[in-house]
Amino acid sequence: xxxxxxxxxxxxxxxxxxxxxxxxxxxxxxxxxxxxxxxxxxxxxxxxxxxxxxxxxxxxxxxxxxxxxxxxxxxxxxxxxxxxxxxxxxxxxxxxxxxxxxxxxxxxxxxxxxxxxxxxxxxxxxxxxxxxxxxxxxxxxxxxxxxxxxxxxxxxxxxxxxxxxxxxxxxxxxxxxxxxxxxxxxxxxxxxxxxxxxxxxxxxxxxxxxxxxxxxxxxxxxxxxxxxxxxxxxxxxxxxxxxxxxxxxxxxxxxxxxxxxxxxxxxxxxxxxxxxxxxxxxxxxxxxxxxxxxxxxxxxxxxxx
Ligand SMILES: [Zn+2]
Ligand SMILES: [Zn+2]
Numbered sequence: 687x688x689x690x691x692x693x694x695x696x697x698x699x700x701x702x703x704x705x706x707x708x709x710x711x712x713x714x715x716x717x718x719x720x721x722x723x724x725x726x727x728x729x730x731x732x733x734x735x736x737x738x739x740x741x742x743x744x745x746x747x748x749x750x751x752x753x754x755x756x757x758x759x760x761x762x763x764x765x766x767x768x769x770x771x772x773x774x775x776x777x778x779x780x781x782x783x784x785x786x787x788x789x790x791x792x793x794x795x796x797x798x799x800x801x802x803x804x805x806x807x808x809x810x811x812x813x814x815x816x817x818x819x820x821x822x823x824x825x826x827x828x829x830x831x832x833x834x835x836x837x838x839x840x841x842x843x844x845x846x847x848x849x850x851x852x853x854x855x856x857x858x859x860x861x862x863x864x865x866x867x868x869x870x871x872x873x874x875x876x877x878x879x880x881x882x883x884x885x886x887x888x889x890x891x892x893x894x895x896x897x898x899x900x901x902x903x904x905x906x907x908x909x910x911x912x913x914x915x916x917x918x919x920x921x922x923x924x925x926x927x928x929x930x931x932x933x934x935x936x937x938x939x940x941x942x943x944x945x946x947x948x949x950x951x952x953x954x955x956x957x958x959x960x961x962x963x964x965x966x967x968x969x970x971x972x973x974x975x976x977x978x979x980x981x982x983x984x985x986x987x988x989x990x991x
Pocket of ligand 1: 815816817818819820827828829833834835
């Protein structure tokens with residue numbers, strides 16, 4: 687169904703609001719919104735596990751190869767605490783991006799009864815997705831991996847094994863930011879370590895043998911450099927998209943905006959929630975463990991099949 691005559695207006699969503707604010711209030715959809723979100727995609731799961739492995743590897747090298755053998759107590763403590771806090775924030779942002787419903791439109795809601803309940807005026811046209819048989823809100827796109835239409839879909843990211851959309855974009859932005867920060871921190875620490883090892887005795891600058899130390903640190907430098915480049919570019923692109931109120935798909939398709947654009951700070955506020963505050967960089971904001979446990983108990987994970 688294609689028309690430019692009428693646009694089905696989507697109810698305003700906010701990432702920090704309750705997650706069961708689906709625009710359709712039928713019981714089956716309310717049930718779906720109450721379940722934990724997880725995409726069962728082999729490639730995505732491998733990439734997500736690899737991300738965790740690489741962060742844990744970096745943490746191991748920073749802590750056990752560089753900081754613990756260091757003779758400067760405060761240098762080790764301050765850098766150790768900082769690096770581990772950033773690593774925890776990065777992994778928490780990763781989990782929240784992966785396990786948060788990105789804004790999926792209920793599957794198969796384009797039923798006759800539902801269409802009738804919308805009480806459309808004559809001539810009004812709404813969009814229907816032929817793949818998941820759902821009514822497609824404005825700016826929603828179908829993801830072939832999630833097998834769902836996703837509101838304000840930006841792209842599907844295998845590293846977080848999920849789509850980046852209306853409801854989880856802020857966690858994805860935080861994930862790229864914290865990974866870029868720990869990568870930069872690891873590279874700086876590697877630089878200091880090489881400097882102190884070259885100046886002093888290689889056998890004294892680490893508890894590991896010099897060849898093992900060099901191999902571990904070279905891998906960490908490569909990892910840090912690749913991840914810093916990739917996530918810094920991604921972070922910049924995401925902030926640019928948010929400030930222009932345009933998703934990656936809309937940018938690639940050069941779609942003319944038919945929606946009311948929220949530019950710059952308005953765009954940032956709509957994605958991160960409210961006025962600028964420390965909550966913006968907190969991946970735990972809006973997280974309720976009790977609610978999650980209740981959901982897991984009630985319906986188990988909602989797998990994409
Ligand atoms: Zn669809
Ligand atoms: Zn997807």
